[in-house]
Amino acid sequence: MRNFQVVLGVLFGVLVFLFLDYALPSRNTVRITNTYNKLTDLGWNKIFYASPDTGTVQNAQGLRDIRFIDTVRPNGKPLVYRNEDTGTIWPPYFKYDSSNLHAVAGDLKSSAEAPRWVSVTSYGWRISPLSIFPNAISMRPVAGPGDHPLNWPAMAILGVIGALLFLIWRMWNQFRERSIDPALARADRAIDRVDDRLDSARDRVVAESRQARGRFSGWVDSWRGKPRR
Amino acid sequence: MAIIRLAAIVIAIEALFYVMLSYYLRSLRRERLEEEWAERHPAEPGDSPERDEFVRRSMHDFHRTLRSRLVALVFMLPTLAIFVIAYLVNNR
Numbered sequence: 422m423r424n425f426q427v428v429l430g431v432l433f434g435v436l437v438f439l440f441l442d443y444a445l446p447s448r449n450t451v452r453i454t455n456t457y458n459k460l461t462d463l464g465w466n467k468i469f470y471a472s473p474d475t476g477t478v479q480n481a482q483g484l485r486d487i488r489f490i491d492t493v494r495p496n497g498k499p500l501v502y503r504n505e506d507t508g509t510i511w512p513p514y515f516k517y518d519s520s521n522l523h524a525v526a527g528d529l530k531s532s533a534e535a536p537r538w539v540s541v542t543s544y545g546w547r548i549s550p551l552s553i554f555p556n557a558i559s560m561r562p563v564a565g566p567g568d569h570p571l572n573w574p575a576m577a578i579l580g581v582i583g584a585l586l587f588l589i590w591r592m593w594n595q596f597r598e599r600s601i602d603p604a605l606a607r608a609d610r611a612i613d614r615v616d617d618r619l620d621s622a623r624d625r626v627v628a629e630s631r632q633a634r635g636r637f638s639g640w641v642d643s644w645r646g647k648p649r650r
Numbered sequence: 651m652a653i654i655r656l657a658a659i660v661i662a663i664e665a666l667f668y669v670m671l672s673y674y675l676r677s678l679r680r681e682r683l684e685e686e687w688a689e690r691h692p693a694e695p696g697d698s699p700e701r702d703e704f705v706r707r708s709m710h711d712f713h714r715t716l717r718s719r720l721v722a723l724v725f726m727l728p729t730l731a732i733f734v735i736a737y738l739v740n741n742r
Contacts, residue, residue, distance in 0.1 A: 472654045509656040515736035558739055592674045599677045 444512045445575040446544050448557075451492035451500055452536045452564055456527045460484040468581065469553040471495055475508035488519060490526045490557055492541065493533075495566035500555040512544060513559055525560060538563050540570050656678065660732070664725050672721045683708050
């Protein structure tokens with residue numbers, strides 16, 4: 422049982438970590454090489470793309486037209502972003518400006534000979550076997566490939582989540598101390614009182630039946646000439 | 651439709667936190683009042699009808715303080731945060 426709980430707890434922790442790693446914003450300094458639209462066949466991996474309610478466009482074959490941004494990282498490896506609205510749906514980035522972002526990305530294109538480095542804020546993972554792309558949220562030019570602006574939004578969100586958990590912990594402790602424990606004590610006292618009453622009722626029944634039996638046997642005894650007590 | 655769903659979810663969560671927070675603050679306040687009563691009446695610090703009356707009257711005043719009304723901020727701050735996030739994401 423103990424081991425089972427440990428396994429469950431570790432699994433829960435890993436899930437929370439993966440969830441936050443996916444949903445929180447991350448920042449990468451990259452060089453944009455290309456921007457384009459691509460008709461994309463979404464299968465079971467569509468939960469890693471924008472929800473259809475956010476103004477996505479599909480053709481008659483069910484292929485979705487998605488904007489992509491090709492980039493290269495300072496170490497030379499590619500990193501491809503998608504550029505989709507999130508609207509008011511999950512995750513809560515409230516992004517409506519994917520067209521504008523695409524214009525900015527196209528403007529910041531550069532070649533390996535004359536690189537222009539850009540810090541791209543995004544959420545999500547790049548998993549090539551599953552055709553999953555991070556969603557670019559915003560971008561701004563930076564001085565060089567070593568320039569990594571502080572990812573303060575993720576820190577702020579983690580801080581708020583931590584503060585909320587602390588508040589909920591304090592509220593729960595107060596609720597247990599002031600509401601649950603006294604209610605349990607009251608219930609215990611009520612049960613004790615009922616128990617006492619049951620005991621005394623039983624005693625009374627026993628005593629009365631003994632008395633009645635005494636009277637009956639006295640009456641029977643009176644037939645045999647014994648005086649009544 | 652999506653924005654109505656968002657509004658419904660946000661208001662539901664805010665209302666939940668409003669209820670929990672106001673219950674929590676009232677509970678803290680009541681605890682402090684009971685401690686105050688115990689300090690003022692060292693002879694009889696425990697539960698009594700007089701203490702109940704004292705707590706009840708003080709809580710009635712507490713409901714009219716600014717501090718207890720600030721709980722309504724849980725309806726404003728997250729809503730404001732949503733607008734700030736939307737602005738930062740789309741206009742920078």
